Amino acid sequence: MAFTPSSRDSRNLPGSGVRPGSGSLQSRSSAAPGTGIHAAVTEFMKAGIAASAPGREFEFTDADFERIRGLLHKNAGIVLSPSKQDMVYSRLARRLRTCGDPTFAQYLRRLEQDRGEWEIFINSLTTNLTSFFRESHHFEILTNQLRQVKEKRTIKIWCCASSTGEEPYSLAITACDAFSSMTPPVEIVASDIDTDVLAQAEKGIYRRDRLDRMGSKHLSQYFIPAPGGDGSCSVRTELRRLISFRRINLLSPAWPVQGPFDAIFCRNVMIYFDRPTQYGILKRFVPLLRKDGQLYAGHSESFMHAADLLRSIGRTVYVRLDSPLR
Numbered sequence: 093m094a095f096t097p098s099s100r101d102s103r104n105l106p107g108s109g110v111r112p113g114s115g116s117l118q119s120r121s122s123a124a125p126g127t128g129i130h131a132a133v134t135e136f137m138k139a140g141i142a143a144s145a146p147g148r149e150f151e152f153t154d155a156d157f158e159r160i161r162g163l164l165h166k167n168a169g170i171v172l173s174p175s176k177q178d179m180v181y182s183r184l185a186r187r188l189r190t191c192g193d194p195t196f197a198q199y200l201r202r203l204e205q206d207r208g209e210w211e212i213f214i215n216s217l218t219t220n221l222t223s224f225f226r227e228s229h230h231f232e233i234l235t236n237q238l239r240q241v242k243e244k245r246t247i248k249i250w251c252c253a254s255s256t257g258e259e260p261y262s263l264a265i266t267a268c269d270a271f272s273s274m275t276p277p278v279e280i281v282a283s284d285i286d287t288d289v290l291a292q293a294e295k296g297i298y299r300r301d302r303l304d305r306m307g308s309k310h311l312s313q314y315f316i317p318a319p320g321g322d323g324s325c326s327v328r329t330e331l332r333r334l335i336s337f338r339r340i341n342l343l344s345p346a347w348p349v350q351g352p353f354d355a356i357f358c359r360n361v362m363i364y365f366d367r368p369t370q371y372g373i374l375k376r377f378v379p380l381l382r383k384d385g386q387l388y389a390g391h392s393e394s395f396m397h398a399a400d401l402l403r404s405i406g407r408t409v410y411v412r413l414d415s416p417l418r
């Protein structure tokens with residue numbers, strides 16, 4: 093798995109041990125040009141290391157942020173915009189507290205050595221927003237797709253950024269509805285890079301407010317009250333049986349899945365990747381899709397830049413170029 097920081101990424105950054113905004117630095121700023129202290133300040137500025145925001149519990153320099161951005165991009169494909177510095181601070185500060193690291197530089201050194209921490213680092217920085225039947229038109233399109241399968245065979249679906257499970261369970265409910273059966277001929281692989289959300293997905297227990305958009309018919313048919321009496325609901329075992337959960341990093345050179353798939357749901361994850369990364373993933377999807385298979389993308393994701401690989405059939409659904417579908 094591509095989860096080892098490279099030596100380039102794990103280098104010690106110059107000046108990372110200096111606490112910006114400290115008394116010594118303030119006195120440096122009034123030093124005469126050309127003096128030793130002035131030269132040190134100039135060097136510090138050149139290294140691009142800005143002061144941590146005042147009042148922060150942990151020192152977090154621009155260089156630390158850049159390093160985190162680089163690690164996340166290289167290992168998960170995620171591009172963090174420069175405006176996400178505060179978000180990164182707040183998400184990782186908790187880890188620094190737990191690990192007892194006084195600075196981000198020290199935490200980053202820990203990360204170089206501790207594979208377990210590496211997983212927590214990635215989990216902390218993913219964005220997992222999702223909901224049941226999000227972008228509901230896709231589930232109508234999928235229903236038609238499933239009903240058009242005339243042969244007796246297993247229909248395969250890959251949900252490749254499944255987050256906390258709402259999406260794959262929505263797929264499973266759609267399959268049960270389409271076949272009017274709790275045991276439809278459908279297999280769903282649900283994967284994500286984030287092991288925390290996968291664990292939640294596998295549990296399949298949701299607070300009542302997460303189920304608000306679920307019609308009462310679906311709720312009573314596919315969920316049961318969860319133990320605890322707080323109104324949470326648990327998905328029925330029959331739904332869970334249709335899904336196998338596994339950790340897959342879309343950036344990994346090998347994906348432990350076996351196609352061909354009738355449908356790949358890859359929604360609201362490509363937005364975090366740059367175009368070359370998206371293109372590389374789409375290129376690997378094509379041979380995993382059946383000739384008449386469909387790739388479902390998120391509402392703000394356009395794959396027009398991969399027109400040599402996939403053709404749009406509207407409503408952010410794509411097919412292979414050799415697909416018979418229009």
Ligand SMILES: C[S@@+](CC[C@H](N)C(=O)[O-])C[C@H]1O[C@@H](n2cnc3c(N)ncnc32)[C@H](O)[C@@H]1O
Pocket residue numbers: 167168169170218219220221222223226252253254255256259283284285286289340341342343358359360361364390
């Ligand atoms: C915003 S959620 C989208 C969830 C769901 N697909 C939806 O549309 O509601 C994005 C998910 O992509 C996952 N993700 C981010 N980078 C990934 C990668 N390199 N490989 C696999 N999953 C990734 C995140 O962990 C997160 O759960």
